[in-house]
Amino acid sequence: MRIIYITGKGGTGKTVISAITALKSSQYGYNTLIISSDPAHTLKDCFGIEVGREYTKIAKDLYGLAIDPVKEASEHYGAIMEYIASIFRARGIDEILAYELAALPGMTGVATMLKLDMIIKEDSFDTIIIDTVPSGDALRYLYVPTLLSRMSRRMMKLISPIVEMGRVMTPITGVPTPTKESVEKGIEIIEKMENIRKYLLDSNITSLRLVANPDSFSISNVKRTYIQSSLYGLNTDLIIINKLYPKEGVGEFFKDWLINQTRLIEDVNKTFHPIPIKMLRLYNSELKGIDMLTRAGDDLFGDEDPTQIYYKGRTVEINRYGDRLEVIYPAPHITKKDIEIERIGDELLVKLSTDMGIVDLVLPLPLITYKMKVEKARLINGKLHIIFVEEK
Template identity: 30%
Template sequence: MRVLLITGKGGVGKTTVSAATALLAADRGHRTLVMSTDPAHSLADAFAVELGDEPTDVVPGLLGQQIDAQRRLESHWGTVRDYLAELFDWGGAGGIAAEELVVFPGMDELFALAEVQDHVSSGKFDTIVVDCAPTAETLRLLSLPDVLGWYMQKLFPMERRVARVVRPVLSRVMSMPFPGDDVFQAGEGFYGRIEGVRRVLADPEVTSARLVMNLEKMVVAEARRTYTYLGLFGYAVDAAVVNRIIPDAVVDPYFKRWRELQSEHLATVEDAFSDLALLRLRLFDEEMVGVDKLRIVGEELYGDRDPTARLATNTPFRMFDSDDEVVLALRLPLAERGEVDVVRHHDEVYVTVGPYRRSLLLPDSLRRREVTGARLTEGELWIRFGVRRG
């Protein structure tokens, strides 16, 4: 089973790459689903076919799906939403204001991502290709399972116990609505789905992210940051796709400076992503829309490679002994020293890179050890744990 996450800055051609990858996988015998979690769906436009909220046949062996995230949200969040709407209405924020407050930013996309877990569990597909939203939204989305996991493990059980104690008493003296067990059960069910997604996406044997970029300074810079942030949250990246390279056959003087700039940026890409498979696509002289054109894209992109294979092997997370210490190594490619911060708090280590933070719950073998230092080395953050306490 393989899950391929195709992401990149808006406008770089990630939907075309997603569609071409899925089509080539199907042509080579893999039962394939390509699905879009981008609220601004364009997957159907790429294939020039009609796609809806349920998997739809594109060609033999390939189905496509443009997920209706709002529908998923209403289906799985209804009980919690109704309670929160009642609570906000009691507090004076009724009507439209309450409806807006009960849905947190990113939740609709999160439920769309949960669909991946359902398809993996179904066993109907060998390969699932996900046409993700642009990188900023994708990073926010992929970080949510960690944030939600911390809340569910640390605060949710306490809130449920408190609610059970105070609900019978306070309901007699005040009109404020208190959550019932059905609300907490719905919350636990939601967390279970998202945790399932997390397990699938964080397994490098199953899931790989592929970064699509053009040879432009801002695009390459964003791809570099994305590579680092995906490492922070434990997602494996196996390929960088460089799209719209001006072919050698183009000799028009108008493109001379563009070719020089692309050459400079390509050197940067080759250096920054040297541990990944580097896939290249030329700038075509027409729109590559429809099944026939996408087949050309797929063949040029992958050649003899299996598009579903793990194109580069790297371990997002590992632990090893070093003298009397234990090292926890987190893969952070391209991270710079000044943007990384590590803090130990009880049984957790908080790692911050730029605007993103991840909480790492320490295994039993490390909880009684002191953090003795942390440093970046060859694309990894090494956190050292010394002699056991007590």
């Protein structure tokens, strides 16, 4: 099975690239599913077919699925939302507003993950292409399975037996006690997230592909996304530059655009080496329908299998030297002044300074570091080296 996430800044054409990739995959004979997790749901615009919550046949060996986060949430964690809403109601908040507030942040992403877990267990598809929400939100929810660790599950299981006792305290505290159903549903969600995490971090199965246009804003976004995804442990195997201006026939008006485009492409090739870069030109009409998407797929991939793993980089390395342990994370395009590190229990809090502000990343540490302290951290050739030493 291959799972390919495709993301990029809004407006770069990530949905079209997802559609091209999925169609090309199906033309290679792979039973392919394209999932839209973006609330904009533009698969219909690409294929000219209404794609809903059930598998929709688009072409031979190609099916589509649109995630409805509200319906998925009500099915998967309605009991949890009911409990959160009850807390707001207990505080005197209007019932309708209470349910709006109870809609958990990242609902779309979590709903997609839970749906993906179900699809993987069905084992009906060879290739799953996921057209995600724009980059920043996509990475946040791709990291949710890591944040919801085994510790969270153990805590939920400890809470479960004392739920009934908590009901006695409700009249005193004024805070509703979670129902046993909501606690059990929480445990179930965490276990599903742990399962999906194994697939996401397996570079033989899952790849992240980043889409940009030949402009400085979307390329800066791709650089930032690549930094975060590398630290999260996700394998980025391909960068796609979409909507390239043709070199001939654009006229004097676009002369400066072409000069800037050439400079940016050179920068992208240097920045992301050795990750392959593919480019797709701007067409004289919208890419819509099977024929146009097939043509674009031939232009983008040629005779290549689009599901191949174009690049596989190592994520986290661990080395032992006597009483010291070295943990190495990929940290491309980061300088010493851009980064701050803090150890919190079995996690490493990394603060990155980016052109969009401070980004906080939480990285899991190996259990072996539990009785060790951070001795020093170094940036060497695009990698973050954390040295731990045993406490005396």
